[in-house]
Amino acid sequence: MILLQNVSMTLRAAGRPVDILKAISLEIPAQQSVAIVGPSGSGKSTLLGLMAGLDRPTSGTIMLDGTNITTLSEKQLARFRLRHIGYIFQSFHLIPTLTALENVLVPLELSEARHAAQRAAELLKTVGLSDRMDHYPAQLSGGEQQRVAVARAFACHPPILLADEPTGNLDSATGAQVIDLLLSFHRDFGTTLVLVTHDHTLATAMQRVIGLRDGRLESDSLSIMLDPAQSPSFCTGEAR
Ligand SMILES: Nc1ncnc2c1ncn2[C@@H]1O[C@H](COP(=O)(O)OP(=O)(O)O)[C@@H](O)[C@H]1O
Ligand SMILES: [Mg+2]
Incomplete structure (x- = not known):
C-alpha cells in the first residue's frame, strides 16, 4: 500500500519558494492500477518521484507497505527501493555502456539475488527480447529500450x-x-501499478484515475472493473 499524508513539496525557483505539491493525502491499496493525469507542470512527476523515494517531501509522510520512507537514511532508502519499487522513466535511462542483459543484471547483482544471470535472461524473454540480450541500448529501438527498462524495473x-x-x-x-x-x-503478480500519462485511453485502462492540477488533487475516480483478470488487453482490446 502507498499512503501519503499531507505531502507538500516546496522548491525554490529564481530565489522564490514555489509550492509544487500542496498537502496531498492519498491511499493506493496494494494491487491497484492507477493513472495520474493532469496538465504539464501540475506536479505529476514530482509526486511519482516522492512515491519512489527519489526525492523527499518538504513536509508530510509517505508510507510504502508500512515503512515510513521519509525517515529512512539514504542507505536504508536505497536498499528499500531495490526491493520494493520498480521505476520506469519516459526516456528509458538505460546504462549506455552495458548490454540489455547487463542492464537487467544491475539491480539483481545489487540485491545479491541468486541465479541472477538466469533470471535476467528469463526477464528479457518475458519482454520479448531473447534475441537482443547482447545488444547495447544504442542498437535497440525506443520500444525495445523501454522493454529492457521494464525488465530491469521488475x-x-x-x-x-x-x-x-x-x-x-x-x-x-x-x-x-x-x-x-x-x-x-x-495481473499476474498483483503488482501495484502507478503510471503518469497524458494519454486518456491509457489512463482508462487503469482501475483508478487520479487528476492533479496546480499541485493539488483535483479528481479521483475508480473504475468498476476491479478484477485485473477482467481487464482487456490494451493491444487487442480482447478480453483475456
Ligand atoms: N527542481 C525544480 N526546481 C524548481 N521547480 C521545479 C523543479 N522541478 C519541477 N519544478 C516545477 O514544478 C512544477 C511541477 O513539475 P512536474 O512535477 O515535473 O510536473 P508534471 O510532471 O506534471 O509536468 C512545474 O511548475 C515545474 O516547473
Ligand atoms: Mg512530468
Missing part, C-alpha cells in the same frame, strides 16, 4: 511499479506493447 520482483509517462517517447503501437507488459505484471 527484476527484483517489486510489489510496486511506478512509471512516469512510459509511452511518452514511443509511437502508439509500441507504447501499447509496453503498457500490456506492465498490465501483465499487475
Whole structure:
C-alpha cells in the first residue's frame, strides 16, 4: 500500500519558494492500477518521484507497505527501493555502456539475488527480447529500450511499479506493447501499478484515475472493473 499524508513539496525557483505539491493525502491499496493525469507542470512527476523515494517531501509522510520512507537514511532508502519499487522513466535511462542483459543484471547483482544471470535472461524473454540480450541500448529501438527498462524495473520482483509517462517517447503501437507488459505484471503478480500519462485511453485502462492540477488533487475516480483478470488487453482490446 502507498499512503501519503499531507505531502507538500516546496522548491525554490529564481530565489522564490514555489509550492509544487500542496498537502496531498492519498491511499493506493496494494494491487491497484492507477493513472495520474493532469496538465504539464501540475506536479505529476514530482509526486511519482516522492512515491519512489527519489526525492523527499518538504513536509508530510509517505508510507510504502508500512515503512515510513521519509525517515529512512539514504542507505536504508536505497536498499528499500531495490526491493520494493520498480521505476520506469519516459526516456528509458538505460546504462549506455552495458548490454540489455547487463542492464537487467544491475539491480539483481545489487540485491545479491541468486541465479541472477538466469533470471535476467528469463526477464528479457518475458519482454520479448531473447534475441537482443547482447545488444547495447544504442542498437535497440525506443520500444525495445523501454522493454529492457521494464525488465530491469521488475527484476527484483517489486510489489510496486511506478512509471512516469512510459509511452511518452514511443509511437502508439509500441507504447501499447509496453503498457500490456506492465498490465501483465499487475495481473499476474498483483503488482501495484502507478503510471503518469497524458494519454486518456491509457489512463482508462487503469482501475483508478487520479487528476492533479496546480499541485493539488483535483479528481479521483475508480473504475468498476476491479478484477485485473477482467481487464482487456490494451493491444487487442480482447478480453483475456
Ligand atoms: N527542481 C525544480 N526546481 C524548481 N521547480 C521545479 C523543479 N522541478 C519541477 N519544478 C516545477 O514544478 C512544477 C511541477 O513539475 P512536474 O512535477 O515535473 O510536473 P508534471 O510532471 O506534471 O509536468 C512545474 O511548475 C515545474 O516547473
Ligand atoms: Mg512530468
